[in-house]
Amino acid sequence: MSPRDQDLDGVxxxxxxxxxxxxxxxxETGxxxxxxxxxxxxxxSGVQTLxxxxxxxxxxxxxxxLGIHSLVSGEAVWARPSRGIxxxxxxxxxxxxxxxxxxREGYAMTGDEDVVEIERWGSTDLLWRHAHEEVVLGxxxxxxxxxxHDQSGAVLRLTREEAKEIHHAGSGxxxxxxxxxxxxxxxxxNVHGLGATGLVWTVEHPGMPSALSVLGNQLLVVGDDGNDWTGPEPLGVVDLDAEVFEVDPSELTAWVPPPIQEADEVPSMIEPSPDLEPEVTEHEWQAPSGLMDALNEATPEGASTGEKEEDLLAALTEEGAKGPSxxxxxxxxxxxxVRATADGVAEVLLESNVSGAPVEGLMFAWSTSDGREIGTKGRLLLKLPRGTHRFELRVRHPDGRWAMDGIQVHVA
Known part of the structure; x- marks a missing residue:
């Protein structure tokens, strides 16, 4: 199909x-x-997901x-029976x-447990089914x-007999x-090259890769460096014909040229303070020179204060550990x-408010209504066209618990 312009009536x-x-x-009309x-x-017409x-x-x-329809007439040729009350x-x-x-992901009675399965359907009947622990996204x-592949980063190879994990990427x-x-x-x-039995090679990208494309013998990698698009986004090119060699993990990004350093033209408004030489005062504690001096010497006030603070912190920590979670x-x-701008697009920032968990160690997984993962941070900046959009956020606690919430954004 040759490139050409097509008027879609603004939809x-x-x-x-x-x-x-x-x-x-x-x-957007379905x-x-x-x-x-x-x-x-x-x-x-009336379609939610293609x-x-x-x-x-x-x-x-x-x-x-969920059903299969003819591309010519639109007539339904197969419909999957719904499951789960x-x-x-x-x-x-x-x-x-x-x-x-x-x-599929089935919801249990209490909502605390999800049932995840992969089904293989023939023209009419169910041929096989495998259960899985994490939500399958692709x-x-x-x-x-x-x-x-699932939301945790596991990649599975499916056969009638089993769903075998061949690699775990650590993220979706x-x-x-x-x-x-x-x-x-x-x-x-990271970008990973996988064979039928598992990992063949891997490279690390300065940004979080979001798209891959092949051009001849080169793999093009587009990534977002997570700076809210305030600077140039990194683009990587992998030579697919090159030999695979082992490197230290700290050198996995050596294949990507460093970014161009731009001069900072913002003038300095405050002069840096000169270094202050430490001064010895008459109140500064001196180490005792002998045994009698040590026995007669009072404990320095600073050291005593530090010990009290440590004891207080330990008591608070111990008390907190005993309290209810x-x-x-x-x-x-x-x-x-929200209202779109003249170009029909609105910029929307979604933020999560997590309670009952430490700041460190949380795992975030943003997804669209069709299950496509679009982000792994606590905040998500989106550019949305006119219409109604629904997003879900799953957050994993360091102890393994999950919490979920959804939000609907209407762009007028």
Missing amino acids: GIVSAIDVHGGLVFLD AVRSMTEAGERTFL HDANERFVLVSVGDV HGERITAAMLLDDGALVA LASTSIGILA VRALVDLGDEVCIAAWF RPFTVDLGEHRE
């Missing part, structure tokens, strides 16, 4: 999938449309029903041969097998690209309504 695109000879996309050189047409598409079918969620969420889904691969059919996978005999994934600040919660606040 924002939620997601798009490249299909041979065209494009299938979901717009319509699924097909665009080819022959023209554009709408063949489905999961996958190929030359013949699309896999979509309409209401609470307390509700469930489809976190990932893809077309596979004559059926589908589905990852599925892919690749050259090294059928893969799944943000991008994946198939090289033909290897699969590259981006997670945290506070409930662990996260709060994103009320639903928000």
